Amino acid sequence: MIKVAEHAGFCFGVKEALRKTEETIEKYRGQDVEIYTCGPLIHNRIVTGELKEKGVFEIQSPDEAVSGSIVIIRSHGEPEEFYREAEKLGLQIVDATCPYVSKIHRLVKDASAEGRNILVVGDAGHPEVLGTVGWAGSRCQVIDSLDMARKVDFDHITMVAQTTITEELWRSVADYFQSCKEDFTAIHTICSATTERQKSCEKLAGESDLMVVIGDRKSANSTKLFEIASKNCEKTYFVENPTDLPLKEIIKCDRIGVAAGASTPERIIKEVIATMSEVLTENKEMMSQDAAVNTAVEEDEDEEMNMMNDFLEQIDKSLRLPNRGEIVEGEIVQVTSREIVVNLGCKKDGVIPKDELVLEGEQDLNVLYKEGDVIQAKVIKTDDGDGNILLSRKKLEVIEHWDEINDALDNKLVVNAKVVKEVKGGVIAMYKEVSGFIPMSQLSDKFVEKADEFIGKTLPVKVSRVDQKRNKAVFSHKAYLAEEKQKKVQEVWDALHVGDVVEGVVMRFTDYGAFVDIGGIDGLLHISEISWGKLKHPQEALEIGQKVQVKILSMNSEKGKISLGLKQNQPEPWMIIDEKYQVGQVIEGKVVQIKEYGAFVELEPGLDGLVHISEIAHKRVTNIADELTVGQEVSAKILEIDKERRRISLSIKETIEPSLMEEAAEAVSEAIEKGKEMIAEVAEDVAEKVADVVEDIKEKIED
DSSP: OOOOOOTOOOOOOHHHHHHHHHHHHHHHSSSSEEEEEOSSSSSHHHHHHHHHHEEEEEEGGGGGGOOOOEEEEOOOOOOHHHHHHHHTTTEEEEEEEOHHHHHHHHHHHHHHHTTEEEEESOOOOOHHHHHHHHHHSSSEEEOHHHHHHOOOOOSSSEEEOOOSHHHHHHHHHHHHHHHOOSSEOOOOOOHHHHHHHHHHHHHHHHHOOEEEESSSSTTHHHHHHHHHHHHSSEEEEEESGGOOOOOHTTTTTTEEEEEOOOTHHHHHHHHHHHHHHHHHHHHHHHHHHHHHHHHHHHHHHHHHHHHHHHHHHHSSSSOOOOOOOOEEEEEEEEEESEEEEEEEEESEEEEEEEGGOOOSSSHEEEEEEEETTTEEEEEEHHHOOOSEEEEEHHHHHHHHHHHHHHHHHTTOOEEEEEEEEEEEEEEEEETTTEEEEEEEEGSOOOOOOGGGGTTTTTEEEEEEEEEEHHHGEEEEEHHHHHHHHHHHHHHHHHHOOOOOEEEEEEEEEEEEEEEEESSOEEEEGGGGGGGGOOSSSSSGGGGOEEEEEEEEEEEEETTTEEEESGGGOOGGGGGHHHHHHOTTTTTEEEEEETTTEEEEEEEETEEEEEEEEGGGGOOSSSOOOOOTTTEEEEEEEOOOOOOOEEEEEESSSGGGOOOHHHHHHHHHHHHHHHHHHHHHHHHHHHHHHHHHHHHHOOOHHOO
16 A cells, blocks of 8 residues: 655645746747746756756856846745845846745844844755845854754844754754743744645654655755654655665555655656556566465365375376376377367377367367377366366467567567556556566556557567566566667667758757757757848747758767758858849848947848948938838848958938938038038138238238
């Protein structure tokens, strides 16, 4: 029996942190925004690995993040300084601090402001404690034992706790200070869910033969559960996933308890329980078969005694009768619709009933067997009650089939087994006359909830376990599928080379690219390799299910990674610009960027030209946004192509006929300019004449 402790799995704080993270991922999907967590969001490598695949990466401090990016504060919380630093760096904060932890931050900050000394009971290196200390000010100390508490030599104490410590540790420290400190305040901040989780674990461990604690080994609350369970159950094991389970020990126990830390996903708990259930079911079936075998042995022993008496009575006879279980050979002397009679060369004939022959459907014995044929069979009984030796062809073939099963196990061969019925934890499948068990988890390489669709089907399977004494075999269709998939993958790897152009299918997107299936292997088509132009997200150029011709840029067989390129199938626009574009040509393009000095127009992906502010309209333009918008389609004339500097100068106004108002405005402007020139010329003449007069006056005065 497997029993799960109450409050196993994600706590409220962890659930909220994951919910906020998923919402953030969805909110900014397709946008050019980086998302980080400062340290792992929760202490579970499986979960953090999945978040990384979705584009959420870990940093250790705010200064590692790009300005304008998003930083998610995990449920453990961060010091007060973290928020100030993030604001200075221009980071967006998504605060997923557990409400219980936030309350502790407020408590220690208020107590510190009142001039009190702060004590935190917990692990000094734990992220939650580090965050709390960061709100408590300079008069804060962390203690993790009663011995450390005895060394505290100051008063005016406010004490809080890490949310995941044990009640036992908290009570021992609090009682000590209550007895020796006058000004002492203890604020119980252990999470109620943690307390209930630990009590439930303790109670279940005391009732169990074996205890399994599921969690990440870096998780403090999971470690505490393991400590509690170990004190109350001698056989306690810490597992991170089903592969860590002590299966040999589990099958020996009747009462198995399961507890899980606050950072353990529900699906991992279910997988561990399912694996144990399969093993226990399999073991139970084997034990049942053992019991049946023992009963049969006892019956056979009685029969042997009878046969011994019979043998002693006929000891004087010249011919020995075959023993039970012996393989005999004889000549068929009679065939009926119900049985075959065989001459064994001794005083008794052998009889093979129809139900002891291997037949397909309602086959006629007279068609399959003829008088005079030689046949082998196994002796079941030396007396069938009618004076004949009872034989079985089926039992003989079963031996041969077991030999085939053992050979398949030893040489890792594939056999075909027909699924005949569903049982608890899996299905029964027949290989010829051998019955085997296929656990539900081994029916497919995908999750199978019900086995209905497999009943009646013949599946290629690998033999994973054989116990012929118990008449037991275990098969796996999943292992066969995995092997076939690996073969196909290897065939694809062997056939591919860097530089090859192959057809692929777009399977899924990430913010940094698209994964493309190229014959059973997924390759990464990075966003920078999709187009010669700039993309914010792969879905701007691709669709899920789309077939594309991609070029293999690099291959790493050790890591199983292939890098692909799509833009390489088209020449870089600048390399063939002379073939498509010339000075004076009018092109159609899209405005992709607006600056103070002009607008950039995309001629084609990877080829942009600049329309200077003076070339936008015939009138004077002071704000480009009043004339153009990003995404707008425009006509422009090529003024210059600078291949060395990779620059193209464009003009929109050259493609537009000026209006009457614009012509008038331009004429006025020209007139004003000419007027200014004329005034300047007149002023210059007057200045020269005045200078001449002044010179004449000077000369006359001197004379």
